[in-house]
Amino acid sequence: MRLDRLLDPGSVAIVGASQREDSIGQRVIRNLQRMGFPGRIVPIHPRNLEVAGLRCLPSLSDLPEPVDAVFIGLPAAQGPDILDEAGRCGIPAAFINAAGFADADADGSALQQRLTEIARRHDIALCGPNNLGLVNVHARAALWTPRYAAALKPGPVAVISQSGTMALMLSQDEREIGFAYLITAGNEAVLTAADYLDHVVRDDRVRTVLMFLETIRAPDRFAEAAHEAARRGKRIVVLKSGSSDAGRALVAAHTGALAGEDRFYEAFFRDLDIIRVRDPDELIETALLVTAHPQPPRPGRFVSVTLSGGEAALIADNAASRGLALPPLDDATVASIRPAFPAFAKLSNPLDAWGFGFSAERFRIVLDGLLADPTIGAIGFSIVTTHDGGPDGPYGVAMAEACRDAGTVHGKQLVFLNSTAGAGPHRATKAILDQAGIPFLSGMRTGLAAIDYWLRPCPPPRPVVAEIDGTDGAAWRARLRAAASVAETTQMVADAGVPMAAPWLASSAEAAVTTAEALGFPVALKGHAPSLAHKTELGLVRLGLANADAVRAAYVDVARRLDEALPAGAACEITVQKMAGRGVELIVAVRNDPALGSFVVVGPGGVLVDLIKSASVWRGPIDAATAADMLDETVVGALLAGVRGGPPLDRAAASVAIAALSRLGALLHGAVATIEINPLIVLESGAVGVDLLIERS
DSSP, X not given: OOHHHHHSOSEEEEETOOSSTTSHHHHHHHHHHHHTOOSEEXXXXXXOSEETTEEOBSOGGGOSSOOSEEEEOSOGGGHHHHHHHHHHTTOOEEEEXXXXXXXXXXXXXXXXXXXXXXXXXXXXXXXXXXXXXXXXXXXXXXXXXOSSOOOOOEEEEEEEESOHHHHHHHHTOTTOOOEEEEEEOTTOSSOOHXXXXXXXXXXXXXXXXXXXXXXXXXXXXXXXXXXXXXXXXXXXXXXXXXXXXXXXXXXXXXXXXXXHHHHHXXXXXXXXXXXXXXXXXXXXXXXXXHHHSOSOOSSXXXXXXXXXXXXXXXXXXXXXXXTOOOOOOOHHHHHXXXXXXXXXXXXXXXXXXXXXXOOHHHHHHHHHHHHTOTTEEEEEEEEOOXXXXXXXXXXXXXXXXXXXXXXXXXXOEEEEEESSOTTOSOHHHHHHHXXXXXXXXXXHHXXXXXXXXXXXXXXXXXXXXXXXXXXXXXXXXXXHHHXXXXXXXXXXXXXXXXXXXXXXXXXXXXXXXXXXHHHOSSEEEEEEOTTOOOTGGGTOEEEEEOSHHHHHHHHHHHHHHHHHHSOTTOOOEEEEEEOOOSOEEEEEEEXXXXXXXXXXXXXXXXXXXXXXXXXXXXXXXXXXXXXXXXXXXXXXXXXXXXXXXXXXXXXXXXXXHHHHHHHHHHHTBTTEEEEEEEEEEEOSSOEEEOOEEEEEO
């Protein structure tokens, strides 16, 4: 499909070009004319001879030659037939903005399916339906329906939005970002956000892509486009709605409740080095920052400079609430900037640079000292100004001039921050910073959020899943299909590299006693059934059975509970296991999302899984080093280091087990929804999984 004809058309036809000033067709023509579109515009209407000063044709079939793109500004019911006519006329790209398709009801969904089939049959690049269209600012092409379209300054930022309102809000460009594209995807009947992303990241005029997403319909293509952006040194910033579903249980296992759909998106974005923000203000401020400084500094140490002790304290508070590190200044740096401060001043980070009172000379002492510190990667200068000046207006100008004059040979990345949003940053200060390519952010919390997102390190490369011990995914899927018992599935997981306590099937109370005596007391006895995910809550798990009588009694009671919980004839098993030693219990799981891929979930396990609802979620598969990082993202890392004088536990063994399960889970994508070990017990030496749940797709 010719996305170049869609996004950069040389000629366009507008179907539904009415004489009515407020008609969709009239709006699109007016926006094209306002933008100064250099190509041919052909209104299409069966009765009008002229629209907006342009000669009108009765139908697309009357075109003397095909146009590059057609805008269909008609009700939904007429869309498929007009699209089919466009295809027969050889028009390679089309827009349909009407609602009433899959956004409506079953009839609308059927109508959209017709659109999709027609577009694919004719190889038409179709934008929409149910959207506002798009603007290519550099090409002055505005197939754009808003009644009051803002004048747009060409720039390096592309916007791709599944919400028309979000794109319209950004189009006001109050922060003077400068746009290359504004694209509204709508229902994505044919082209998805991933297709637009792939196109715009290949445009040399684009440095940053902003996206508002409700879902991702083509995750693999989206990931390919994100990798292409990374190869070209471009940043993607996403605002995705739907985070309130984070706690929704997707499956019977604990994994779904711990992760939820939104956590999988979070891991998906992190794996692709995509910045995810939480509101429109963060989207805008982060765009300004990463457009000026696409890659975070190395080293990543950040120093904040203010002109107020109170402001410095607030920055420290807000940074701490986000986990944004503000490391102390080195002794050598403190010594170099000390002449700018009274002897009693405590020089810290954030640094209150007021000192003896502001002067350009003393500020340059501070600036030079910080620029000379090789351990600092980025410096943020926080001031209090208004659009026209404010208390720090003159100081901001002097600070901006000093930063501009310092050039870039120091290798630091500089950022200015207006502590309040108000009407926007001080214009005089911003003009100087613009000359130097230094971003000027607005709002303390929002600006610090942007800095925090920017400074986060790139994720480690994700390992490629090929096989385990010479056996590929097909062999593991075949083995899973053949597994008919808990013992067989447990052995499969053990063979994949996860140490597991073997469950031994017991067909009677006496068989259970015999197995227990062979294993050595104490033992655990468990009842299993495919439909019973949470055995402990049902009284189907008995731990620490120390003798034969305890095993017999436990067997009888568990068998009775299984009979009560299951319909007659339902499959069930009772197993005996050797008790593992005491250690820290983890939940380690893989959740395979049909669309987004395979994800690893790690957190406190055993009885703690319901008390400490904390988990780290990463896109899988992962290696042991990444697994170790996951442990540190929750309280688990501290528990493994030893608590209250206890010995440190085998963190390395836990990491290897997590990585092995992630590899198996990724190989079983499409066959397994969840593999959950709860708990994996981490010992002083080694780790062992003692309970396994597999939910098949």
